[in-house]
Amino acid sequence: MDLELMTNSFPKLLNATLITLKLLSASLLIGLFIGLFFAILRMNKNSFINKFAYGYSYVFRGTPLLVQIFIIYFGLGQIEYLRSTFLWIVLKEPYWCAIIAFSLNTGAYTSEILRSAFQTIKPGFIEAGKSLGLPRKVIFYKIQIPIAIKQSLPAYGNEIILMLKGTSLASTVTLMDLTGVAKYIISTTFKPVEVFIVAGGIYLFMTFVIHNLIKYLEKKFSYQ
Amino acid sequence: MELLAFGNTGWGDELFYATLMTLAVSITAMIIGFFFALIFTPLKLSKHKSLNLIGNFYTTVVRGVPELLIIYLLFFGGSGAIMYVASIFGYNKYIEINAFITGAFSIGIISGAYSTEVFRGAIQSIDKGQFEASNVLGIKKHIQFYKIILPQMLRLALPNLSNVWQITLKDTSLISVTGLVEIMRQSYIAAGSTRDPLFFYSFAAVLYLLLTFFSMKIINKLEIKYSRGY
Numbered sequence: 001m002d003l004e005l006m007t008n009s010f011p012k013l014l015n016a017t018l019i020t021l022k023l024l025s026a027s028l029l030i031g032l033f034i035g036l037f038f039a040i041l042r043m044n045k046n047s048f049i050n051k052f053a054y055g056y057s058y059v060f061r062g063t064p065l066l067v068q069i070f071i072i073y074f075g076l077g078q079i080e081y082l083r084s085t086f087l088w089i090v091l092k093e094p095y096w097c098a099i100i101a102f103s104l105n106t107g108a109y110t111s112e113i114l115r116s117a118f119q120t121i122k123p124g125f126i127e128a129g130k131s132l133g134l135p136r137k138v139i140f141y142k143i144q145i146p147i148a149i150k151q152s153l154p155a156y157g158n159e160i161i162l163m164l165k166g167t168s169l170a171s172t173v174t175l176m177d178l179t180g181v182a183k184y185i186i187s188t189t190f191k192p193v194e195v196f197i198v199a200g201g202i203y204l205f206m207t208f209v210i211h212n213l214i215k216y217l218e219k220k221f222s223y224q
Numbered sequence: 225m226e227l228l229a230f231g232n233t234g235w236g237d238e239l240f241y242a243t244l245m246t247l248a249v250s251i252t253a254m255i256i257g258f259f260f261a262l263i264f265t266p267l268k269l270s271k272h273k274s275l276n277l278i279g280n281f282y283t284t285v286v287r288g289v290p291e292l293l294i295i296y297l298l299f300f301g302g303s304g305a306i307m308y309v310a311s312i313f314g315y316n317k318y319i320e321i322n323a324f325i326t327g328a329f330s331i332g333i334i335s336g337a338y339s340t341e342v343f344r345g346a347i348q349s350i351d352k353g354q355f356e357a358s359n360v361l362g363i364k365k366h367i368q369f370y371k372i373i374l375p376q377m378l379r380l381a382l383p384n385l386s387n388v389w390q391i392t393l394k395d396t397s398l399i400s401v402t403g404l405v406e407i408m409r410q411s412y413i414a415a416g417s418t419r420d421p422l423f424f425y426s427f428a429a430v431l432y433l434l435l436t437f438f439s440m441k442i443i444n445k446l447e448i449k450y451s452r453g454y
Contacts, residue, residue, distance in 0.1 A: 062390075062436040063429040064397035066408060071429065074415065075422035161288070168290030172401065179292050192301035200289040207288040 006194050009185050013199050016181035017206075023095075023167045023177060027102035028160060034103060035110025042115045053111065060108035065166050068105055073097040073173045098170040106163050113159060117152035118144060150221040157214030161207050178202060227418060228427070235414045235424070242410035243431050249324065249406060250393045253331035257392065260336025265343040279340070286337035291330075291395050298330040299402045327399035327406075335392040342388060346381035347373065379450040386443040390436055397432070407431050 041053035060068065076082055076091055090096045121144060129139040171180030182199035186192045230236040260282075267279030286294065307319050350373060358368045400408035411428040415421035 059429070059433065063432045064394040064408070066397045066400070067425055067429045067432060070408075070412075071422065071425040075425050078420065078422045165288075165290040168292040169398075171292065179290055179296075182293060183296050186296055186300050190300065190304075192297050192304075196293060196297040196301070199293060200285065203290060203293070204285065204288045 002189075002191050002194050005185075005189060005191055006198050009195060010198055012185070013178060013181055013195075013202060016176055016178045017202055019170075019176065020164070020167050020178040021206075023098060023102065023170055023175075024160075024164055026099050027106055027167070028163060030099070030103035031106035031110055031163075034107025035114055038107065038111035039114035039118060042111065043118060057108040057111050060105050061112070065101065065105050065169055066172065069098060069101040069169055069173055072101045094170075094173040094175050098167075098173060098175060102163065102166060102170075105166065106159060109159050109162070110156070113152045113155045114148060116155075117148040120151055121147050146221075150218075153214060153218050153221060157210065160210050160214070164203070164206055164210065227414075227420065227423065235410070235418075238410050238414070239407070239427070239431070242405055242407045243435070245404070246393070246396050246406040246431075247435065249328050249331065249396045249399065249404070250389075252324075252328040253335050253396065254389060254392050256329060256332025257335030257337075257339045257388070260333060261339035261343050264336070264340045265347070268340060268344050269347060283337045283340050286334055287341075291334055291398050292401070294334060295327075295330045295398055295401065298326055298333075302326050302329075323399075323402050323404040327396070327402055327404045331392060331395050331399060334395060335388060338388045338391060339385065342381050342384040343377065345384070346377045349380055350376050375450075382443070382447050382450055386440065386447075389439060389443065393435060393439070394432065 038053045038056055041049050042057075044050050044053075072091070073094060076097075082088055082091065090100075125143055125147060126139060129143050134142075167177060168179035170177045171183060174180075176184070178199055182195050186195045189195070228234050228236040228239070230240075264279045264282050267275045268283070270276055270279070303319055303321050306321065310316075310319060354372060354376065355368070358372050363372070396406060397408040400406060400412065403409065405413075407428050411424040415424040418424070
């Protein structure tokens with residue numbers, strides 16, 4: 001056990017954790033909006049819109065995240081037209097490509113979580129709102145959304161942890177996130193166990209924090 | 225379409241074999257995962273604190289650390305660990321482990337952690353009366369497990385196991401970093417030599433979708449079979 005390597009690599013890995021956290025928070029935020037958007041589309045009565053939203057979540061949940069990143073990072077650059085538009089400023093950066101891929105991926109999972117949360121709301125709540133003469137918008141924002149948030153918290157907590165692990169794939173498109181730096185140190189020192197313990201420890205710590213945060217929020221939202 | 229031709233002119237046959245490789249790794253990993261689950265589920269359900277701790281340690285660490293990191297650990301550290309064990313027995317030559325074994329084993333460890341959780345949940349949701357009734361009837365412990373608990377557990381575990389299968393199938397894409405030629409690696413090679421990454425990665429996505437689609441069909445049939453009488 002090389003303790004010196006462990007103490008030396010810790011600050012480097014901690015520094016890389018910052019990129020991991022940036023990737024995670026950006027993708028979760030964008031993914032939440034995408035998820036909400038597609039969850040609303042899924043509840044649309046028009047079967048074409050409905051099927052489109054289902055197709056989106058099916059494709060992104062049925063293929064590995066690695067394929068999605070590679071299509072966006074390596075694949076989209078191939079389209080000549082895209083290279084001439086302003087989108088290219090975003091798409092030539094691996095950082096933004098990773099965020100786009102992660103957001104679309106977590107958006108698909110989030111849409112499923114939110115959809116099932118909306119669908120399990122007892123119709124009585126909405127009927128009660130209607131009978132009080134509340135406008136549809138107020139019913140949606142003040143009744144449906146708070147209940148859906150509470151319902152979906154445990155599943156969404158899992159999704160955050162899955163996404164945290166997913167950000168490790170950013171290292172495959174040259175980004176030096178926590179896993180990227182860990183791999184670099186492993187391949188230069190050939191001491192995989194020591195580096196794994198430090199990097200894995202940081203990941204576990206983050207999972208632990210997220211897990212407890214969600215637990216706290218669940219308690220806060222349970223008003224019964 | 226000529227890019228997908230079989231033979232020396234296209235990538236059709238290569239991608240076909242790569243798909244078979246993905247399937248082979250996934251199935252091997254799933255089986256290895258079952259063995260891990262077989263060891264760790266009793267530990268997690270055990271009444272002994274220390275055994276419990278070992279079981280929880282396994283599932284928490286493996287499910288809390290990125291898959292890629294576990295693969296790197298085994299890829300870079302696997303042959304070193306085996307050579308160390310071999311040197312104790314007096315064998316000092318270089319041992320290289322096959323990429324298939326490393327890949328299937330690392331995905332198996334991950335898949336095993338998820339399977340353990342599924343089995344634990346399934347056993348815990350079997351009615352206590354089932355255990356008590358078979359105890360009262362004087363049925364031996366192992367027969368009780370195989371004839372009474374296991375069939376009921378499988379019915380409860382199957383829907384979640386199908387999720388584990390999907391996760392495992394998708395995780396195999398990550399072992400392309402070790403150089404094993406499965407769908408992702410083959411697409412990478414093909415994309416590199418034809419300079420057509422968009423086509424090949426999209427095709428890889430289609431292959432994965434087909435794999436998940438057809439495996440779900442089979443699993444649904446199994447679910448119907450195991451829920452007879454309910």
